[in-house]
Amino acid sequence: MNHTISSNESIPSAKKKIIVLGSGPNRIGQGIEFDYCCVHGLLAIKECGYEAIMVNCNPETVSTDFDIADKLYFEPVFWEHLWEIIELEKPEGVIVQLGGQTALKLAKKLHEKGIRIFGTSFDNMDIAEDRGRFSDLLKELEIPYPQYGTAFNAEEAIEVAQKVGFPVLVRPSYVLGGQRMRIVLNDEDLENAVVSLLKHIPDNKILIDHFLDRCQEAEIDGIFDGEDFHVMGVMEHIEPAGIHSGDSNAVLPAFNLTPLEVTTMEHYGEKIARALDIRGLINIQFAIKDGTVYVIEANPRASRTTPFIAKAYGVPFLNIATKVMLGANMLKDFKIEKKLDGFAIKEPVFSFNKFPHVNKELGPEMKSTGEAIRFIKDLRDPYFRKLYKERSMHLSK
Template sequence: VSDRLYFEPLAPEYVLSVLAKEKPDGVMVQFGGQSAIKLAKPVADAGYPVLGTQPKQIHRAEDRKEFDALLGELGIPRPAGGTAFTTAEAVATAEKLGYPVLVRPSYVLGGQGMEIAYQSRDVAEYMEIITRVKQEHPVLIDKYITGREIEVDAVCDGEDILIPGIMEHIERTGIHSGDSISVYPAVNVSPAVIDTVVDYTRKLALALEIKGLINIQFIEHREEVFVIEVNPRASRTVPYLSKVTGIPIIALATRVMLGEKLKDLGYGTGLYPAKNLVAVKVPVFSLDKLPLVEVSLGPEMKSTGEVLGVAGDLPEALYKGLLAAGCNFPEQGTVLVTVADVYKEEAVEVAREFAALGFKLLATQGTARALESRGVPVQVINKLSQPSYNIGDALREGVINIIVNTPTHGRIPQRDGFRLRRMAVESSVPCFTSLDTVKAFLSSLRLYRQGKKPGIVCLNDLS
């Protein structure tokens, strides 16, 4: 328990006023998220010692050019990228990298303003919006690699590292890590990829002279590992990982920042042995309380909380996590499937699974054609913008029980997809905007249909 607690904004003038009054021997900036580590330099410039990772190394991890140079020195790959100030520069950079690309402003938190562009028109539309305000920093453009996202939290003392656990995300890259379903341990990742992740984590932590916490996000694509970003601070996954591994990550990091060594703290070094369980962190959303907010998952974070599901295997852990997050498991009913062209082939197998479980299928014309051509029974229904009996009528009558809808141009409220997703939320109908999430839901639904009662895991048994 703290001796004194200040409720003030994490801005230099407020924090420096507190420090001037308290006159501390040192300041820890790693536990307050992105806003706190931005204060490292102002705190150091004011003459207060920053405990743990130093401001120069924090800047090295945060600055794109310096970080890219470091990755080059270490021989660690990252997705190719570039920068642009104008629409012409952005389109040229995107075409050079090859579509799809991820476009985003510099220095953002929570994925704010990020978008995946699949063609030059998408980039031009994005730049038209972003350049309405004069840009002090360039727009960042990265090659978008479709793969599995892997996340690591580690403690480093400048000489050794301790990796409490490695997590994988259910949703593929392009979904913000805070909105993804996270699984510990990474049960679907090969031992070779795990070894590479551990190697890259060690190299980066030591090269950045980390003392305390580091969070690294990776992409695995066909057994090749790329670094997405490095955060020299505590991340949102630390409480989750601490709870399920029994390792007091914050306590260890604090002691390391005060000068102690990992080898003396009783938890060893390297990758900590995985527990004999599966723990799933599932995001919780409050979209029903936020009218006119886009529902679909993407690079910009939308969740407002999270829950934990723990079991002996992945399907049961997913079932418990989804249930705790408020997800309904209909025993029967109708599933509406309407997806963008890029996902139609993948949606066929998802629809086939729903049909095998006894659900009736509705689909808009384009998606219905794709399903029928592969022998999946489906009934065509009109889009919201089309006359006669359409999706809106079916939702109002309670005919539709589950919606699978991947967005195309989700940022425009007048479009059919945006309106459909909002209607689903307001009608309390489960609406999945990522096919990876649907597949996780289906594995849980099969378990639910089998009548298996989920077991109880005591939190005291996890430590």
């Protein structure tokens, strides 16, 4: 005689609850930086009077410490597990902006089930994630962007590449850390790249962008509350275009861009945030060539550089952004004072010593496993001069 025994040690409280989704196990493209975001988000939720519930499955992170959230579900950040938790806890809603791409990918399911997503709506986040829809938006806003096309096989890819012009950047859609992204120079290399991509990620839509060679890359992180747009920081990459942003040394604030280029980036950032009706965080990547500022992509969530900027300037940006997502505060409620004497450099951290047979050549597919921060007084600093000299040598090749 079979007896089905079910038990549940989780007893929901009567308090209003908010769930924060973490980023799961550390991996290239999505690491410990998002743990900082989740921890500060949880603390902000508590300050707003809600019960803060954390869903994550990484024992190495502070967000899964027993005393950070009011309640921790140490579960994989997969839909099946999340739905069971939601059914039990009946939260006011879920925050997906703090846990990187893993959390963001669950927004569609939450939207379909009618679960409230705090902050930016699913449809507006999807416009930023979908290259076709996002390029249409940029065209409407009269913001420059690299010519692009989409394909589902090698034959279509060659047609698109001939239309947008070589060199092209080939990548699958909706992936993490530039996975299987390649820069190709001719039809033969393009065909090989597409065949390889479809072999590893079948049925994926392939994005083909004209690659802006020998240009400067930069990015901004911002917060938008529906009225005001605050630029947390403008970071200029030391490495040239073609190196993934996660593998680039980046300087805060920008050191070699003209005031007009920086102002243009901030202006485009605000236009995009307003058009997407962002509530909370947004990261936008730019390429600057011959004085023209091009938008490469927008991430409607916390980026890996958000904690870096918060620490460099000494401002609790994640606390502020979470309260904006919840609708508890507007940006004008906060007195934001940035304190940085000189410059902060974001240094990528690599683990090649643990993976001796991995190709160490950097490109559009991310290889770093973390990042560190270095403060310098001015641009005469020997460390910075060495980095910039290496960049100049790279460009002259």
